[in-house]
Amino acid sequence: MKNVIADSLKVTVARTLDQVVMAMTLRGVIYLGEQQAPYTEEYDGNDLVGASHLIAWKDEExxxxxxxxxxADFAKVERAAVLERYRRDGVMRLLMQEALRYAARRGYRKVIGHAQLNRVKYWRTHGFRVREDRPHFFFSDYEYVEIERKLVPPANAITDATDPMVLIRPDGDWDRPGPFDRSLERLQNSAGKKKAEEAA
Ligand SMILES: CC(C)(COP(=O)(O)OP(=O)(O)OC[C@H]1O[C@@H](n2cnc3c(N)ncnc32)[C@H](O)[C@@H]1OP(=O)(O)O)[C@@H](O)C(=O)NCCC(=O)NCCS
Structure with missing residues (x-):
């Protein structure tokens, strides 16, 4: 049977300032509004340094x-949040699948997370397990455990041997021509122009 909900969902990497603002806005609604998190705990100084934001879309929304x-040798998943009216439709399932795929393609072999105790069962369904011999810890009024999931980088994972023209494509969108691939048209056009001038 065709999965109509999943078909209308997609996940993208926030690559422009307006999309980063979009991600922050959703978090504002969910964490500040719904969960009443303090502003400085939600926007913790880690959004613009060494971080990527994935956005799930249902059609245009x-x-x-x-x-x-x-x-260096692990990625960390954080700030997972879905607007209340779109929950229990597998939005987070797809977001997490894409996050794991993206991290593996980037060459990562391990993803860790901090899970509230009552969400551990849910994260297990995403393949995470609780890290052994690590103490529970507390922040923002909740008790947490560390969870981790092993990843297997695919054969085309990004490495220092990756084709440089692939490496300079937009991060996470390495299989489609990017702006620098298109810049080659200029080279071809100017070479064609030069040839035509020489022939004239
Ligand atoms: C946690 C959260 C991100 C999950 O997002 P989601 O898109 O609803 O996630 P999923 O649809 O993949 O699954 C959520 C639940 O719905 C269930 N579910 C999914 N599809 C379903 C369906 N078609 N029918 C019935 N149940 C379904 C899942 O089994 C899961 O069950 P559980 O809540 O009892 O564990 C979301 O609830 C949220 O944003 N919460 C507020 C922020 C938050 O707490 N973030 C996590 C911090 S650790």
Whole structure:
């Protein structure tokens, strides 16, 4: 049977300032509004440094977000949030699948997270397990455990041997021509022009 809900969902990486603002707006509604988180705890100084924001779209509407932070040999998933009226439709499932796929393509072998105790069961359904021999900890009024998930980078994972023309494409969108691929048209056009001038 065709999954109509999943078909109308997609996930993109926030690559422009307006899309970063979009991700922050959704988090404002969910964490500041619904969960009444203090502003400085929600916007913690980690949104613009070593981080990517994924946005889930239902048709033209941004409905969910997830922040990935990139460390040397692990990535960390954070700030998973879906607008209340779009919950229980698998939005987070798709966001997490895409986050894991993106991190693996970037070459990561491990993703960690901090899970509220009552959400551990849910994160297990995303393949995470509670990290052993690590103490529970507390912040923002909740008790947390560390969770982790192993990743297997695909054969075309990004490495220092990746084709430089692929490496300079928009991050996470490495399989389609980017602006620098299109810049080659200028080279071809000017080479064609030069040839025509020489022939004239
Ligand atoms: C946690 C959160 C991100 C989940 O987003 P979501 O898009 O609703 O996630 P999913 O649809 O993948 O699954 C959520 C639940 O719906 C269930 N579900 C999913 N599709 C379903 C369906 N078609 N029918 C019935 N249940 C369904 C899942 O099993 C899961 O169950 P649970 O809540 O009992 O564990 C969302 O509830 C949220 O934004 N909460 C507020 C912010 C927050 O707490 N973030 C997490 C911080 S650790």
């Amino acid at each position: 941004p409905v969910g977000v997830l922040r990935l932070r990139w460390f």
